Amino acid sequence: MSVLRLTTATLAKDFRLEWRSKDALNSMLFFALLVVVIFSFSFDPNAEESRRIAGGLIWVAFLFSSVVALNQTWAREVRNQVLDAYRISPAPSNALFLAKVIGNFLFVALIELLTTPLFIAFYKLRAVGPAWQLFPVAALGTWALVVNGTFFAAVSIRTRSREIMLPLLLFPISIPAIIAMVSATTAILTAEYSARFWVVLLLTYDVIFTVACLLLFETVLNAE
Amino acid sequence: MKRIFPILAVLTGAFLSYALYLALLVAPTEQTMGDVQRIFYYHVPSAWTAFLLFAINFVASVVYLVRRNPAVDAIAVTSAEVGVVFCTIVLITGPLWARPVWGIWWTWDIRLTSTLVLWLMYVAYLILRRFSTGGQTPVIAATVAVFAALDVPLVYFSIRLFRTQHPQPVIGGGGSIDPRMLHVLLMNWYAFLCLAALMFWSRYRLEILQQQLDEAEGLESLEMRSPR
Numbered sequence: 531m532s533v534l535r536l537t538t539a540t541l542a543k544d545f546r547l548e549w550r551s552k553d554a555l556n557s558m559l560f561f562a563l564l565v566v567v568i569f570s571f572s573f574d575p576n577a578e579e580s581r582r583i584a585g586g587l588i589w590v591a592f593l594f595s596s597v598v599a600l601n602q603t604w605a606r607e608v609r610n611q612v613l614d615a616y617r618i619s620p621a622p623s624n625a626l627f628l629a630k631v632i633g634n635f636l637f638v639a640l641i642e643l644l645t646t647p648l649f650i651a652f653y654k655l656r657a658v659g660p661a662w663q664l665f666p667v668a669a670l671g672t673w674a675l676v677v678n679g680t681f682f683a684a685v686s687i688r689t690r691s692r693e694i695m696l697p698l699l700l701f702p703i704s705i706p707a708i709i710a711m712v713s714a715t716t717a718i719l720t721a722e723y724s725a726r727f728w729v730v731l732l733l734t735y736d737v738i739f740t741v742a743c744l745l746l747f748e749t750v751l752n753a754e
Numbered sequence: 755m756k757r758i759f760p761i762l763a764v765l766t767g768a769f770l771s772y773a774l775y776l777a778l779l780v781a782p783t784e785q786t787m788g789d790v791q792r793i794f795y796y797h798v799p800s801a802w803t804a805f806l807l808f809a810i811n812f813v814a815s816v817v818y819l820v821r822r823n824p825a826v827d828a829i830a831v832t833s834a835e836v837g838v839v840f841c842t843i844v845l846i847t848g849p850l851w852a853r854p855v856w857g858i859w860w861t862w863d864i865r866l867t868s869t870l871v872l873w874l875m876y877v878a879y880l881i882l883r884r885f886s887t888g889g890q891t892p893v894i895a896a897t898v899a900v901f902a903a904l905d906v907p908l909v910y911f912s913i914r915l916f917r918t919q920h921p922q923p924v925i926g927g928g929g930s931i932d933p934r935m936l937h938v939l940l941m942n943w944y945a946f947l948c949l950a951a952l953m954f955w956s957r958y959r960l961e962i963l964q965q966q967l968d969e970a971e972g973l974e975s976l977e978m979r980s981p982r
Contacts, residue, residue, distance in 0.1 A: 689885040702874040706912035753890035
C-alpha cells in the first residue's frame with residue numbers, strides 16, 4: 531500500500547474513533563474555554579492594551595490545549611498494542627506519523643476556530659493590520675506545535691509519567707516557533723511592524739522539524 | 755584510574771587556584787566597572803566550556819544513532835550533564851555581574867536568552883533520560899539531542915529579530931580587550947577545561963560501570979528465569 535493510502539486509512543480510523551467518543555475534542559475545547567476565562571480574570575485590558583497582549587495570550591491558550599490533544603495521540607494505540615502490530619507490519623512508519631500529525635492539526639485547528647470568537651468577544655479585539663494574514667500564521671504556528679508535539683508524544687510514551695514529559699520536551703524546543711507566532715500575530719493585530727520575517731521564520735521552523743521528524747520517527751517507533 | 759585520578763585532581767586544583775590568583779590579583783582592574791568585572795574570568799570560560807560540551811553531546815548523539823555504540827551514549831549523557839553544570843554557572847554569574855553594572859538582574863538580551871533556552875533544552879534532555887525506562891533510553895535521548903541542536907540556530911535568529919523589534923539598552927561586547935586581560939581569561943579557560951575534563955572522565959567511568967552493572971543484572975535475571 532502506498533503511503534498516501536495508509537495515511538488516509540489511519541486518519542479515517544482516528545476520526546471515526548474520535549467521532550464516536552469525542553474524548554479529546556471535548557476535553558480540549560473545555561480546557562481552552564477555561565484558559566480563556568481565567569486569562570480574562572487575570573488581565574483587564576483596554577482595547578489598545580489587549581491588542582498588544584492578545585497574540586501572546588491566544589497562543590499560550592492554544593499551546594496548552596494542544597498538549598491535551600497531543601497527550602492522547604498514542605495512548606489509545608499503546609493500550610491496545612496497535613504500536614506493536616505496526617512495528618511488525620511492513621507499512622512505512624511515516625504514514626502512521628503523518629496521519630497522526632494531520633489528525634492533531636485538524637483537531638487543534640478546529641479548537642482554534644471555536645475559541646477565537648470567544649477571545650475576540652472577551653478582549654474586544656479588532657485587528658488594525660490585514661486580518662486575513664492571521665490564517666496562514668495560525669496554520670503555520672499550529673503545524674509547528676503539532677508536528678513536534680506528535681513526535682515528542684511518541685518519545686514520552688516510552689517514559690514513566692508520560693503526561694508531564696511531553697510539555698517538558700515540547701516547550702523548550704518550541705520557543706523560537708512561539709516567539710515567531712506571537713510576534714506575527716501581534717504584528718498583524720497592531721500593524722506596528724511587518725509580520726513577514728516572522729512568517730518566514732515559522733516556515734523555516736516547520737520545514738526543518740517536519741523533515742527531522744520524518745527522518746527520525748522510525749527510529750523512535752522501533753526503539754527497544 | 756584509581757591512581758591517576760587523585761594526581762590529576764590535585765593538579766587541576768592547583769591550576770584553578772593559580773587561575774583564580776591571576777583573575778583576582780594579576781589582571782588589571784577594569785576602568786569603569788572596577789573589581790566587579792573580574793567575575794568575567796569565571797563567567798566567559800564557563801560559557802565556552804558549556805558550549806563545547808553541548809557540541810560534543812550533539813556529535814555523540816548523531817554517532818550513536820548511526821553506530822549504536824553504548825560507549826558513545828555514555829559520552830553523550832556525560833557531556834550533557836557536565837555542560838548543564840557549567841551552563842548553570844554562566845546563568846548564575848551573569849546576573850551577579852549585571853546587577854551592579856547594568857542595574858538589572860536580567861534582560862532579554864540575545865546571549866542571555868539563548869543561553870537560558872539552551873539550558874532549558876538540556877535540562878529537559880536530562881529529565882527525559884531520568885524518566886525513561888529500559889533499553890530505549892539512549893535512542894530516544896539521542897533523537898531529542900538532535901532536535902535540540904537543530905533548534906539552536908532558530909532560537910538565535912528568533913531572539914535576534916525579537917530584540918530588534920524591542921530594543922533595550924544593553925552593553926554589548928564590542929571594543930578591544932587588554933592583552934593582559936586576554937591572557938588571564940585564556941588561563942582561566944584552560945583551568946576550567948581541565949576541571950571539565952576531570953569531571954567528564956569520572957562521570958564517564960561511572961556511566962560505563964553503570965552500563966556494565968545493568969547488563970550483568972539483565973543477564974542474571976534471564977538466567978534465573980530459564981529452566982534449571
